[in-house]
Amino acid sequence: MKLINQLSKETGIPIGTLRFYEKSGLFSGKRKTEVTSNNYVYYDEEVMEKLRFIQMAKAVGFTLVEIKDVVDLWYKKEITQQAQINVLDRRLKQIDEKMAELKAMKKQIELCKVNIANRRGNPG
Amino acid sequence: MKLINQLSKETGIPIGTLRFYEKSGLFSGKRKTEVTSNNYVYYDEEVMEKLRFIQMAKAVGFTLVEIKDVVDLWYKKEITQQAQINVLDRRLKQIDEKMAELKAMKKQIELCKVNIANRRGNPG
DNA sequence: TGCAAGTATGCAGTATACTACATACTTTAA
DNA sequence: TTAAAGTATGTAGTATACTGCATACTTGCA
Numbered sequence: 001m002k003l004i005n006q007l008s009k010e011t012g013i014p015i016g017t018l019r020f021y022e023k024s025g026l027f028s029g030k031r032k033t034e035v036t037s038n039n040y041v042y043y044d045e046e047v048m049e050k051l052r053f054i055q056m057a058k059a060v061g062f063t064l065v066e067i068k069d070v071v072d073l074w075y076k077k078e079i080t081q082q083a084q085i086n087v088l089d090r091r092l093k094q095i096d097e098k099m100a101e102l103k104a105m106k107k108q109i110e111l112c113k114v115n116i117a118n119r120r121g122n123p124g
Numbered sequence: 125m126k127l128i129n130q131l132s133k134e135t136g137i138p139i140g141t142l143r144f145y146e147k148s149g150l151f152s153g154k155r156k157t158e159v160t161s162n163n164y165v166y167y168d169e170e171v172m173e174k175l176r177f178i179q180m181a182k183a184v185g186f187t188l189v190e191i192k193d194v195v196d197l198w199y200k201k202e203i204t205q206q207a208q209i210n211v212l213d214r215r216l217k218q219i220d221e222k223m224a225e226l227k228a229m230k231k232q233i234e235l236c237k238v239n240i241a242n243r244r245g246n247p248g
Numbered sequence: 249t250g251c252a253a254g255t256a257t258g259c260a261g262t263a264t265a266c267t268a269c270a271t272a273c274t275t276t277a278a
Numbered sequence: 279t280t281a282a283a284g285t286a287t288g289t290a291g292t293a294t295a296c297t298g299c300a301t302a303c304t305t306g307c308a
Contacts, residue, residue, distance in 0.1 A: 004256095
């Protein structure tokens with residue numbers, strides 16, 4: 001069980017950002033009832049997994065709301081199995097679209113590089 | 125040569141957003157000197173190419189500044205050849221990183237789906 | 249023991265990327 | 279010809295995602 005500072009150090013996400021994510025409902029920790037002197041919050045490995053997922057998803061342009069959709073059904077059982085699958089399928093489709101876009105961008109940039117190397121300038 | 129409305133219709137980008145992009149220096153049109161009755165701005169195919177690139181890059185989480193770095197050297201010759209290559213290489217590296225992240229996300233989400241289908245709940 | 253460092257909470261401020269609104273002029277089509 | 283639609287410009291407002299500051303209490307270490 002980690003405190004917020006450790007969470008921050010291990011993920012590289014600033015504490016302020018972590019608090020913002022927690023307030024946004026992306027993850028949550030627990031207080032230890034046996035500790036009465038303070039109200040520190042503790043986080044488990046589940047939280048670390050979620051944070052690593054959040055970092056990946058953010059890096060490829062998913063919004064916090066889109067990420068929350070997925071992370072939510074990670075551990076919740078309230079929605080139906082089909083509803084869960086639907087959320088995941090929607091995100092999988094977006095991932096495939098983003099991959100196609102990355103491939104197209106890569107091709108375009110590589111072409112641009114070749115053209116620069118050939119001193120012809122414009123990559124169109 | 126297209127007017128802004130046509131640009132918007134062909135790309136699906138709202139006019140307000142296009143004006144914002146143009147003001148941000150992502151692209152620019154030209155006024156026709158032979159037309160004196162108005163100051164309408166016309167855009168060529170070069171602009172359309174830039175817009176298509178902007179759309180792809182935005183979809184995979186690049187910022188407008190990162191996009192501008194690339195789009196700028198599309199048609200400018202002021203910076204050295206090596207500086208141009210450097211900008212492109214930086215973006216190519218980002219693209220590879222994003223692709224790896226998409227692949228990891230996809231794997232994770234697919235695993236999650238399998239686990240839901242198996243009614244075991246948690247995909248870890 | 250005392251003080252720096254860590255934690256919780258709340259609220260204000262910032263950066264990025266739009267989005268809407270107001271004004272004024274131009275073009276187009278009934 | 280006149281009203282609707284298009285264009286230019288500027289300014290203000292909004293949404294998302296942080297980021298910083300202030301306050302107050304707790305922990306850990308010299």
